[in-house]
Amino acid sequence: MARTRLPGVVSPAGTGPTGTIEVVEDVPAAFAATVVEAYRVRPAPRFTLVLSGGAVARRCYEHLAAVAAHDIDWSTVDVLMGDERCVAADDPDANQRLVREALLDRVGTVGSFHPMSCEDGPAAYQRVVEAVDVLDVVHLGMGPDGHTASLFPGSDVLTTAPGTLVVRSTDPNGDNPHPRMSLTYEAIDRARLVVFTVSGASKHAAFSAVSRGEDLPAGRVRARRVLWLVDEEAAGPDGA
Numbered sequence: 329m330a331r332t333r334l335p336g337v338v339s340p341a342g343t344g345p346t347g348t349i350e351v352v353e354d355v356p357a358a359f360a361a362t363v364v365e366a367y368r369v370r371p372a373p374r375f376t377l378v379l380s381g382g383a384v385a386r387r388c389y390e391h392l393a394a395v396a397a398h399d400i401d402w403s404t405v406d407v408l409m410g411d412e413r414c415v416a417a418d419d420p421d422a423n424q425r426l427v428r429e430a431l432l433d434r435v436g437t438v439g440s441f442h443p444m445s446c447e448d449g450p451a452a453y454q455r456v457v458e459a460v461d462v463l464d465v466v467h468l469g470m471g472p473d474g475h476t477a478s479l480f481p482g483s484d485v486l487t488t489a490p491g492t493l494v495v496r497s498t499d500p501n502g503d504n505p506h507p508r509m510s511l512t513y514e515a516i517d518r519a520r521l522v523v524f525t526v527s528g529a530s531k532h533a534a535f536s537a538v539s540r541g542e543d544l545p546a547g548r549v550r551a552r553r554v555l556w557l558v559d560e561e562a563a564g565p566d567g568a
């Protein structure tokens with residue numbers, strides 16, 4: 329994994345799968361700046377943004393909403409979900425609720441929002457993904473077990489038939505509750521840019537493993553550009 333130093337970067341991290349690691353002081357601020365820049369250089373009038381869930385994602389979206397009012401025309405942005413828990417749309421565990429609260433309700437009207445529906449199933453959401461020319465930015469997190477989206481260690485959906493873009497998923501290890509729906513690697517790898525945000529000491533072991541090239545789900549992403557924004561707690565004192 330390549331190492332670079334950009335504004336706000338504390339120190340470079342280690343090597344691992346394809347991509348770039350930036351160890352940053354403020355992950356949400358670095359995420360917002362990355363999305364704003366990706367929007368600025370977008371090759372088409374519209375911009376497709378794929379979002380996730382979790383505490384780090386909430387902070388990232390709140391920061392993006394706060395700083396991007398004049399940098400992004402949200403009416404040109406189409407928002408998709410990378411994964412979802414099979415719960416009611418207003419359930420506290422629903423990723424779509426998090427996205428609405430942290431971002432959509434704060435920025436006003438967006439071009440479109442496409443929440444995942446477990447009732448409708450993977451085939452319905454696959455049609456949504458297929459209708460998009462390109463995914464400009466896919467935002468992913470990483471769990472302490474190394475999962476990303478809802479692709480868990482040991483899951484039988486880590487490998488799927490060609491052309492499969494959306495799957496149902498459960499954690500075979502029982503560490504993450506709720507049945508899920510998730511984009512597959514094939515869908516994620518359609519992105520121009522995949523941005524991982526990793527924060528906190530609880531992620532250090534998984535991040536170290538991925539940066540060493542160990543086979544964890546988060547390390548299998550192979551989009552044309554993969555950027556890891558990692559804070560010092562997750563990176564550790566040696567940056568990996």
